[in-house]
Amino acid sequence: MTDAAVIELRGFAISRNDTLLLEPTDMVIATGERLLITGPSGCGKSTFLKRLCALEPGNEEQVWLRGEQAARWEMPKLRKTMAYLPQTPVMLEGSVRDNLCLGLSLRVYKGMQFSDDRLRDALASVNLDIDLESNATRLSPGQKARVALLQRLMLTPDVLLCDEPIASLDQENAQLVVRVLAEAGAAGMTQIIVSHQGLPDLYGRQYRLNQARLELVE
Numbered sequence: 001m002t003d004a005a006v007i008e009l010r011g012f013a014i015s016r017n018d019t020l021l022l023e024p025t026d027m028v029i030a031t032g033e034r035l036l037i038t039g040p041s042g043c044g045k046s047t048f049l050k051r052l053c054a055l056e057p058g059n060e061e062q063v064w065l066r067g068e069q070a071a072r073w074e075m076p077k078l079r080k081t082m083a084y085l086p087q088t089p090v091m092l093e094g095s096v097r098d099n100l101c102l103g104l105s106l107r108v109y110k111g112m113q114f115s116d117d118r119l120r121d122a123l124a125s126v127n128l129d130i131d132l133e134s135n136a137t138r139l140s141p142g143q144k145a146r147v148a149l150l151q152r153l154m155l156t157p158d159v160l161l162c163d164e165p166i167a168s169l170d171q172e173n174a175q176l177v178v179r180v181l182a183e184a185g186a187a188g189m190t191q192i193i194v195s196h197q198g199l200p201d202l203y204g205r206q207y208r209l210n211q212a213r214l215e216l217v218e
């Protein structure tokens, strides 16, 4: 494993109900790299992300994070290092502010705070003209997707796993999301992005998950 590698997969394989979703796979992902994974519906893209960050158990012994087996990482540290944005994010009861600041109650973020100005700037960066006091559970799916993305980005994880970040957005808002992801990438955040429709302007490696193989798209 090189110094710059943040994630290494060694024999990472996924089976479910006797179906092989991913054959044993080796991969090294460097700090700041951005990977895109596409593939047909149901091929296992979301499962790949969830197994990678141990949200679904079973692969902890096949993932190395900064040179240490993920199975040896304590869960709070793992969650801080590697954040996961689900395909359909759920807002918790409470305001947009509460949801944006959700992670801050965890011990690993002790001392971290976001001012309202900072939160408003973040909302504006993805064209969200909503009040911090508004009820987050009443937002539209596209608004929820952007609030959930901002919530993860502001905690600046080393690695962000993003499941279909633009699927619920119109073209204009999708471009804004692509831009904030690119800015976070330029600042050194490693990203693995699943998007069935591809992602405009994504530099970096692109894979297609097909018939249980991650094929590099040249």
Ligand SMILES: Nc1ncnc2c1ncn2[C@@H]1O[C@H](COP(=O)(O)OP(=O)(O)OP(=O)(O)O)[C@@H](O)[C@H]1O
Pocket: 016, 021, 039, 040, 041, 042, 043, 044, 045, 046, 047, 048, 087, 196
């Ligand atoms: N919790 C679960 N329990 C059992 N089977 C599941 C579960 N989650 C997903 N599956 C199955 O695993 C397979 C892969 O699902 P997954 O959601 O990873 O696919 P995907 O490539 O992300 O699909 P899409 O592009 O439609 O989101 C599918 O056959 C799905 O039905």
